[in-house]
Amino acid sequence: MFNAFLALLRRALRPTAQTRAILRDERSEGNLRYLGATYSSDGNLVIEGQDLGDAVEAAFGYREYEWTWTIARTDLPKLAAALDTSADLMAALESRFEGPAAAGLAAFLQEHRIPYESWSRIGD
Template structure:
């Protein structure tokens, strides 16, 4: 018997490769039911801004926030969250702004360096 396919636990929102370098933004569901927004930038554009060739960050939200986000997006219990996020928000900045506008802040971590 084959198990039903599981939805992926992450979705790529932005994946840019250009003369300034690379920029990757991913939203994923965490093992504890939370949500993580992750970014990783490399290249000359990062170096011009930060003085280093690499920047990465994570913004973590609890499972309670995921439930609140599902409500804010009008999702039913069987609706998939990640495809809805990808369809509704062009950039992870848009998602973060939506969360802030609704009084939701996550736990932020970042690193600059080579």
């Protein structure tokens, strides 16, 4: 009985996998850059980005650029293998692509032939 209680306690105390990752959240005078990942209700991985401000205007002529990449849940094992993880996909994304490294995520997905649907919008 005591061993069963210990096993139950160990399972309860085991850390759970992250359900969200913030890869970039930069704010400076006149600019904001954000890139985050979460799971949709049907288990797909959704990566959302938004850039606002002077830097966007200099590049595109508008002050806002936003985008979404969606990786189907059936392709998540391929992403996990590319990230060399079998456990927490969100933690692996943060570890590899947090901060300035976030700029390399699209190239990584293409290099490893991980399919994703994309949507983007430029404009105010």
